[in-house]
Each structure stands twice: as structure tokens, then as C-alpha cells.
Amino acid sequence: MVAVAGLPYPIMVAPGAIERLADVVRAVGDRNRVVVLTDVTVGRLYGHRVDRLLQAFGARVISMEMDEQRKTRETWANLTDVLLEQQFGRDTTIVALGGGVVGDIVGFVAATYMRGVPVVQVPTTLLAMVDASVGGKTGVDTPAGKNLVGAFHQPSAVVIDPLLLETLPPEHIRAGFAEILKHGIVADEEYFERASAFANAWSALRFAELTPLIERSVEIKADIVSRDERESGVRKVLNFGHTIGHAIEAATNYRTLHGEAVAMGLVTEARMAERIGIASGGTSSRIERVCRAVGLPTAMPAIPADTLIGFTRSDKKARGGRVEYALPTRIGQMAGADRGWGIPVDDTTVREALSV
């Protein structure tokens, strides 16, 4: 159990944690009806097991096609309508079983179903375990960009079982490392080093061994979000790598894995921070080295800089049309504590950082 002062919900991180799902769900509301929403792939892999684990609740497992291309208002509406057809009321606990996309969509369903019902997040990808499942950000994409519609809806509990990673394709493990590295960069140099060591040897690791990394990432994330639930201040540091990352995802029509786009974002934005004299020299190359070791891409795909810059402007983080970045001063520390953690960067600098 990760204990973070100020975080009002339990986060369980342990190999085999999923076996205790029924206890967690009971603690959320013991008279509630329970429904598990998952995507088709995860449903095929874990649907039966979760069904059995929640048998006492007469829980139903509902699978639907959910992926980055289908992270839309339509999917959200379809899931909602299925719950309505099956007459789920306000006394419903929703279990979101899957990766980040499932957590975001299903979290948004829970946030808006009859004005909000509890959700238990059960992430099945490394990315979702270390990042998306904690903090209450939910939402879907629109044609104009990523996560532009959504809500803050804190989970009632998070159950993280690293053994579920055994069925995850290797590129998704890699993608999860991007957020792990980000957590080290924004808050904890020692952790960045520890993750780097794993990164160098990661092909050999067994999944239970990721537990301490996941725990530390969840701690860092939970600590930051508990201090700033609505992202009006310090939570913005978690956007490091994500302004460029989101632009890459949008420009490639969401065919780039989120973690891969973030890796390119981490390197590019660190480079920007160096160029404007905020970050100490070598920061970006150190990040780049570790990303390479994990097998994460660091070179930008062939997208015109102006296309990417265009997408950054429609980013939620744009204020009055001006894009602000969360940037590091060095590995382990972010800049801008005195100015709301947002650093404006001119287009020329962005263009230079992109064209290296």
C-alpha cells in the first residue's frame, strides 16, 4: 500500500494485488452494484479472472473496443448507454480494467454517469500503473486534440498488480519507462538513476521486480497531485515532455504510442530548457542516453516543426494563446516555482530544439 499524506484514496501496489480486488470494491461501497468496463483485448486476457474475483457482487464484465483512435466522445456515450440499458443506478461502482486509454475513458464515464459514481482503477499497462491511474484525470480526445474534454474524478481506489504486465507487449513496457524517467526528472535524481539501471538491464527483468519502481513513481505522482488536485500550480510539472509529446501524437493521428511521444518530448523540451539557459548543460543528452537504453525513440519523426507548433497552441496548457512549458533546471528539479511552473518559450527556440 502506497501511503501518501493528503491522498484520500488507497493505492495498492503488489504482485498478486488483483486477488484482493473484491475487498477493495467492498470497501468502496458494500451495497453497490459493480460493473467492470474493459477493452476487448484485456477482457479476453483477464475478463474471466476478474469476473470470478467479483462473483460475490454479481459483477458484470463489459468489453468494448477502446484504443487511442476510439478515445472519443462516441465511445464514452456508447459505454454510458450500455450501463443505462442495464439499469445501473447511482449506487454503482465502476471498475476500470485496462491501460491508460481505458482508465481515461472509463474514468470519464464514471465522472459523468448520473453526475458521478465511484471508480476503481485497475491498470494493466506500465504506463497506466505509474501515471494514468493516479490523480483523477479523465477524458477523451476530440478532433482538435488530446484530452480536450474530460473531468477531474479521483478514483476511489487503485489496484496495481505488476504481474499483469506479463501479457503486455515489450514496446508498451518501454513506453511506460518514459513516465518513470519523467518522474525522476521532475522530482528525484536518485530515482532517475535507479530507473536508468533497470533500463540498461530491462530485457532481463521479471515483472515483480518492477514493483519498487512502480511504487516510487506512484509516490511521486500522488504526492504532487495531492498538493494540487486541479492542476492550478505544482501539478503542472508533470506536463514535462507532454506539450511536444501531445503534439507528436496529434500530428501522427495518435498512431505513436503515448510513452514514445513523451520520450521524444522529454528530450526536446529538455533541449529547449538548455537553450534558454534554464537547465544545466548535458541534461537533455543524459535523458536521451537513458531513453535509448530502454529502446525509446528520441529522434523526432519527419513532421514539419510548424505543424507541431500549431498543435502545441491548441494544447490545454496554452494560456491566452501563449504556450507555456514545464521545464527542468536539472535532473530532479523543475523550474518556475515562483511563476506557476509555466515557462513561455518562443517559437524560434522550439523550432531549433525540434530540428537537432
Added chain:
Amino acid sequence: MVAVAGLPYPIMVAPGAIERLADVVRAVGDRNRVVVLTDVTVGRLYGHRVDRLLQAFGARVISMEMDEQRKTRETWANLTDVLLEQQFGRDTTIVALGGGVVGDIVGFVAATYMRGVPVVQVPTTLLAMVDASVGGKTGVDTPAGKNLVGAFHQPSAVVIDPLLLETLPPEHIRAGFAEILKHGIVADEEYFERASAFANAWSALRFAELTPLIERSVEIKADIVSRDERESGVRKVLNFGHTIGHAIEAATNYRTLHGEAVAMGLVTEARMAERIGIASGGTSSRIERVCRAVGLPTAMPAIPADTLIGFTRSDKKARGGRVEYALPTRIGQMAGADRGWGIPVDDTTVREALSV
């Protein structure tokens, strides 16, 4: 200014209050971009004036067809897309100008736009002034029922100007009285009497004279919702009249005015309360008398009881498939303080109360 302890946002009630809209908007966020969302009718009546009042912000007034039939996820998505096209960012204050439908839809747009931006509610109907604009309930209907998708999103401020009622059709003034009467029934017998006196003379009144009634209604509503923001307890009393009321609206495909449906609901549900021995005799006939005096319908439309009962089951207030009602013990007091304010009522009783 209505001052309610525990309510974290200002509610201004005064003839001419709208002239101070710019000050209110500035207090919400003085560097924010401002956009006014309204329906076509209200936009035609007040769009220019509000545009002028908010000139200093370069505010845009955007009108869209919004009515009970169009209180849908599609309208919500369309409004969102218009804001995205015009590149409104997270630093946006939305002004919801209109009746209850506009407040609900635009409130939900604000609740979910980039995971939530501030909204200032400027109600233009009596119903919205005394009820919908306060308390943070936002949402849209789905084919399965009313307000089934939405969020709790407290307004940052509410500006109530009774002079705006001058352009409201008389049947909408009548409809607003249904909620005024409800507030008296759930919390304040003296206020119920005072409203009844107005009701008897209402055709002669001038709109500024409604100010003290609106103030008291807002006080009652705000006091209750500030004690129970998420409707887990006492806030349920405000659902009095609404379980049957919503069923009538759904069964008539939302062609009945909300206030008219609620009036029928108040009378029918009070009758149920008498039948099961919770309310003192004469409660329902006293409510019926006042509704008639205002010109509100009290006789049920020709809808089969089982159809209505079917709709009550898909109501959000159904728990585990069982419908619970908020019911009065007498004018001024609600039942069920010791059991979460929800009273289960068997179908036979509902049928009897409907068939009087």
C-alpha cells in the same frame, strides 16, 4: 447578495444586477478570456446588451439552439467544438446566459471543457433563478432519461436579475412557481404561505417584486446544497416532486414544461406520502390549491401509470432498482432524516396516487 454560510460562491439577487456582470466576471479571473453561451431566443433578446456589458473583455456571445429536446450530448459536443475552434484555452470563463436548459448544458460544457473551466450562471427564467442556477448540477438528457449524464460543477458566481423576467412568457413564470412552492414545502411553511399570497395575486405583480421570493428560494436551496454538495444526504429533499415530475417529462418526450411536470409531481408525491401515513392529511390538497391558483396543472396527463412507473425506475434516484422518494411530513418539513431522506414506495401506492 445572498449570503449563505458554507457556500463558496457569491449569488447576487437584485433588479438590475446584470449591469454589474463585468465586475463579477473580473472577480472570477481578471486575465481570463470570456465567452457567453446562450440559446438563440435569449441571444436575440439580451445578446447585444451582454456583449456591451462585457466589452472590456472582448467577450464573444455565441448563440445556439438549446431547448429541452436539444438538451443532448450532441449539443454539448457542438458547443465544445465551437470553443475549441475559436481556441479558447483553460484560462476561459464561460457565462451561461439563459434558462435552466442553457444553465445545465453550458454548465456541463464548462465542467468538462479541458477538465473544467469556471462558469458564471446568469439565469433568465424564474425556474433557473430560484433553482437550477444554484447548486452546481449540470448535465444533459439521454434517450433513457433526464439528466443521466452530467457533473457537479459549482458556478463561480450567480447573477440573478428579476428584471430579465419581463421578456418571459407567462407560462414560464408559472412554471417557476412550482420550484418556489417546493422550497416552501421542504423547508419553510411561512415562505410557502407568502408565495401562495403572491400566487393568488401574481397576474398583477411587477417583476422587481419577485426579488424577495427569489432571494428566499435561493437561500433555502443554497443552504441545503452547501450542506450536501454531492447529494448523498439532505440534498435529496430537493427531489420532492421530481421523481414523478421527471417521469412525466420523459413520457411526454420532454414537451411538458419542467415546472408544470414538477407541479403534478408535488401533488402526486404528497398524495403518496399521505397514503403511506407519512404526511398529515390535507397536505396534498393544500399544495394542489396553490398550484391551481398560480395556474399550474395538477391533474395528471393521460399516461398509463405503468409507463410512468417504468420511467421512475430508470431515474438516477433508484437504488438497486428500487425507487426512493423524497416525501414531506407536512408543509415545511421533510420525512426520513434518520434514513437518508429516501422513502421506498410500493407500486400499488404509486398507482393509486396517480389515478386519483
